Amino acid sequence: MRRKRILYESIRTAVATLLLLGVSLLTFAWFHHARPKQRVSAGLVTVTPTPAAVAQALDREAVVTPAPTEETPAADPSDTPLSTPTPTPVFIPWVQKYAEQFTADIVSDEQGYSSPDLSIRITKSQYGKTKSAMYYMADIYLTDIHQFATVLAKDKYGSGLRESVKSMAQRGNALLAITGDTYGNQDAGIVIRNGIVHRQEKSAFDVCVLYYDGTMRTFAPDDFSLEQAIADGAYQAWCFGPMLLDERGWPIPDEELNTSKNIRRANPRAGIGYYEPGHYCFVVVDGRTSDSSGMSLEEFSSLFAELGCKAAYNMDGGRSAEMYYNGDVLNDPYKGGRSVSDCLIIRETFGKEP
Amino acid sequence: MRLFVKTLQAVLIVLSLMMMIFLVLDGFNPTMNFLRNSITKGLLWAFALLSLGNGLLVMASVIHGRFRTGKKKHRSHPHDEE
Numbered sequence: 449m450r451r452k453r454i455l456y457e458s459i460r461t462a463v464a465t466l467l468l469l470g471v472s473l474l475t476f477a478w479f480h481h482a483r484p485k486q487r488v489s490a491g492l493v494t495v496t497p498t499p500a501a502v503a504q505a506l507d508r509e510a511v512v513t514p515a516p517t518e519e520t521p522a523a524d525p526s527d528t529p530l531s532t533p534t535p536t537p538v539f540i541p542w543v544q545k546y547a548e549q550f551t552a553d554i555v556s557d558e559q560g561y562s563s564p565d566l567s568i569r570i571t572k573s574q575y576g577k578t579k580s581a582m583y584y585m586a587d588i589y590l591t592d593i594h595q596f597a598t599v600l601a602k603d604k605y606g607s608g609l610r611e612s613v614k615s616m617a618q619r620g621n622a623l624l625a626i627t628g629d630t631y632g633n634q635d636a637g638i639v640i641r642n643g644i645v646h647r648q649e650k651s652a653f654d655v656c657v658l659y660y661d662g663t664m665r666t667f668a669p670d671d672f673s674l675e676q677a678i679a680d681g682a683y684q685a686w687c688f689g690p691m692l693l694d695e696r697g698w699p700i701p702d703e704e705l706n707t708s709k710n711i712r713r714a715n716p717r718a719g720i721g722y723y724e725p726g727h728y729c730f731v732v733v734d735g736r737t738s739d740s741s742g743m744s745l746e747e748f749s750s751l752f753a754e755l756g757c758k759a760a761y762n763m764d765g766g767r768s769a770e771m772y773y774n775g776d777v778l779n780d781p782y783k784g785g786r787s788v789s790d791c792l793i794i795r796e797t798f799g800k801e802p
Numbered sequence: 803m804r805l806f807v808k809t810l811q812a813v814l815i816v817l818s819l820m821m822m823i824f825l826v827l828d829g830f831n832p833t834m835n836f837l838r839n840s841i842t843k844g845l846l847w848a849f850a851l852l853s854l855g856n857g858l859l860v861m862a863s864v865i866h867g868r869f870r871t872g873k874k875k876h877r878s879h880p881h882d883e884e
Contacts, residue, residue: 469820472816473820636835766831
């Protein structure tokens with residue numbers, strides 16, 4: 449009888465403790481990340497650089513193009529200087545540089561979209577030693593950096609604000625979209641969206657910056673300076689990562705990737721790659737399904753290197769990894785996907801700054 | 803007093819389980835920032851202070867128990883001194 453009472457008392461206490469634990473965890477989750485809360489944005493506006501600064505920035509990235517030569521009358525050979533003239537960095541408008549990617553009329557189908565000022569080519573492939581990872585790659589050519597934008601959930605900067613990629617993409621008139629960095633789950637980490645600095649506090653994560661001149665660079669947390677980024681004309685900055693390629697464009701070994709071991713394992717992925725100003729790619733990998741196992745971060749890094757990118761950055765993956773194209777979600781998100789804080793979009797601007 | 807001690811112990815068990823869960827979750831998804839946010843810091847402070855309180859209570863009850871046991875011994879064998 450006494451034993452029974454002790455057993456009954458123990459079970460009662462255990463159940464009460466577990467209930468208390470459940471309530472405590474739910475309360476924590478509500479206040480930590482589920483409660484929708486608009487936050488105060490830092491509200492700093494980054495400066496759009498002048499065309500001269502753009503040319504200078506292109507020079508910094510070693511994309512120096514000789515000035516187009518005009519037909520000039522034949523000069524007297526005696527006047528020719530001995531030293532060869534240095535090529536002047538010249539900014540070639542993307543519409544000319546990537547002219548062969550664009551079409552005179554709008555052409556849109558399952559494989560992609562092209563117009564006089566935007567080109568998106570979508571491919572579906574398999575990757576990995578056993579070809580077990582299914583991924584979608586969108587090859588993107590722009591004529592204006594404003595065609596590359598971000599949309600925040602509920603159009604507000606805050607925490608606990610969530611929306612599906614599809615819904616955000618449709619609100620932003622996007623042709624293409626992928627999951628962003630889910631900034632709303634973190635208290636710190638640089639957030640610059642469409643030229644506005646919302647959050648200035650650094651975190652332990654790598655930073656990716658897209659500049660108004662079209663260049664994209666990734667930084668280790670200690671190497672990043674917000675002041676410098678603003679001075680260089682930062683247009684977007686994400687804080688999730690890790691960066692997937694080093695400064696030479698080579699893949700980063702597994703143990704050097706700035707994230708935890710569990711994150712590095714095979715998972716669904718979303719990422720962004722940079723070739724040169726105006727030319728980018730979005731990649732989304734399906735995972736945790738019988739058709740696709742997902743990719744480890746090391747494989748994801750190798751994929752971007754094989755695609756020929758100079759820089760690449762990992763965005764929010766797992767169940768969040770989604771690619772939207774022309775009205776529908778392209779990939780097969782794990783458990784149907786989930787709502788997130790933000791997404792990256794590609795849209796038509798028709799020559800006007802939105 | 804008994805109810806207070808019982809509640810204190812239950813709260814400590816819940817807090818310790820929460821901390822362990824946060825540690826495991828942080829290993830899986832560090833970007834969710836389960837450990838370095840203000841709420842967890844507050845909970846950690848509460849955990850530390852309540853553990854201190856619980857430790858002092860246990861210590862006090864042990865000391866008190868020793869004295870009581872000593873008295874009991876003393877009372878149960880009164881003829882020993884005679």
